[in-house]
Amino acid sequence: MVFQNYALWPHLTVSENIAFGLVERGIPKREAKARVAATLERVNLSGFGNRLPGQLSGGQQQRVVLARALVLDPAVMLLDEPLSNLDAKLRSEMRDEIEKLHRETTITFVYVTHDQVEALSLADRIAVMRDGRICAEGAPRGLYHRPPNLFCANFLGESNILAAKVLGSESGYALIETSLGNWRAVAAGKKEPATGSAVKCMVRPENLREGEVTGANCFEAEVKRVRLNGATVSASLLAGGVELHAALLSDQTVDLKPGMHCHWHMDPCNTVIVPEE
Numbered sequence: 001m002v003f004q005n006y007a008l009w010p011h012l013t014v015s016e017n018i019a020f021g022l023v024e025r026g027i028p029k030r031e032a033k034a035r036v037a038a039t040l041e042r043v044n045l046s047g048f049g050n051r052l053p054g055q056l057s058g059g060q061q062q063r064v065v066l067a068r069a070l071v072l073d074p075a076v077m078l079l080d081e082p083l084s085n086l087d088a089k090l091r092s093e094m095r096d097e098i099e100k101l102h103r104e105t106t107i108t109f110v111y112v113t114h115d116q117v118e119a120l121s122l123a124d125r126i127a128v129m130r131d132g133r134i135c136a137e138g139a140p141r142g143l144y145h146r147p148p149n150l151f152c153a154n155f156l157g158e159s160n161i162l163a164a165k166v167l168g169s170e171s172g173y174a175l176i177e178t179s180l181g182n183w184r185a186v187a188a189g190k191k192e193p194a195t196g197s198a199v200k201c202m203v204r205p206e207n208l209r210e211g212e213v214t215g216a217n218c219f220e221a222e223v224k225r226v227r228l229n230g231a232t233v234s235a236s237l238l239a240g241g242v243e244l245h246a247a248l249l250s251d252q253t254v255d256l257k258p259g260m261h262c263h264w265h266m267d268p269c270n271t272v273i274v275p276e277e
Helices: 014-024 029-042 058-070 088-104 116-122 140-145 150-155
Strands: 076-080 108-112 126-130 133-138 160-170 173-178 181-187 198-203 217-228 232-239 242-249 261-266 272-274
Touching: 014 029, 014 058, 029 058, 058 088, 088 108, 088 116, 108 116, 116 140, 126 140, 126 150, 133 140, 133 150, 150 160, 150 272, 160 181, 160 242, 160 272, 173 198, 181 217
Parallel strands: 076 108, 181 272
Antiparallel strands: 126 133, 160 173, 160 198, 173 181, 198 272, 217 232, 217 261, 232 242
16 A cells, blocks of 8 residues: 555665565565565665665655555555645656556556546546545546536536537537537437437537637637636636636637637537536
8 A cells, every 4th residue: 555644664764664564474585675676676766775764855755655565566556645745746757657657567556536637647447436436437538528427527627517408419419509509519428318408518628719610619708817827828708697717728828818709619529418417
């Protein structure tokens, strides 16, 4: 198990911390020493074996915790929010490290996290839990782009949710009526929504684009706020009394300013009818 708070013994060296489970299992000293050395190399800590945990950075301590679990060669490893104590840069670096270790071993990693970026970037499969029960399970891409219920749509990433009414179907799309106009949409659920039924549709902020495009779902909106995040820009829009959020690359929003009225569009493939349960 990889603990959230490291749980390293401060009076033991890095090598002794990693070897603790091997000693408890009665592994011969020579074999244990060789396994510790190999594991230190695997987590890029060769040469740190004689240091104490207090002499290491947070990222290095987390590598020791990973090594302590890996050295036992388990079939399954539980990681309990292992990166929550690290700053943003170290979290990114350790995500890459954990992904690499997972790829290089046959160990099943069960990774518990509230960080959606971690879940989406690291997992082969994701289980979304609500009130102690699994409410959605599947591959990250599928759960993100075609969430099976509204809770999953709101929990995994940011989403714009609009009420709509199904008018019919055409060429594989559902025709829906929204407060922003009549659109085409795809259904995330197993069943096609019935004509006349009230539904909820989801549009991810990154799928909103400025400009009016023939064949796309379009609407006019006022830009209320613009926030630079570095490589991306977040924009809050007001359209027909509905507040929407858009996420664009910063070089695409040079002239985007609060108070502007402009057209927006999204591909019908990215307008998704989501089951409420």
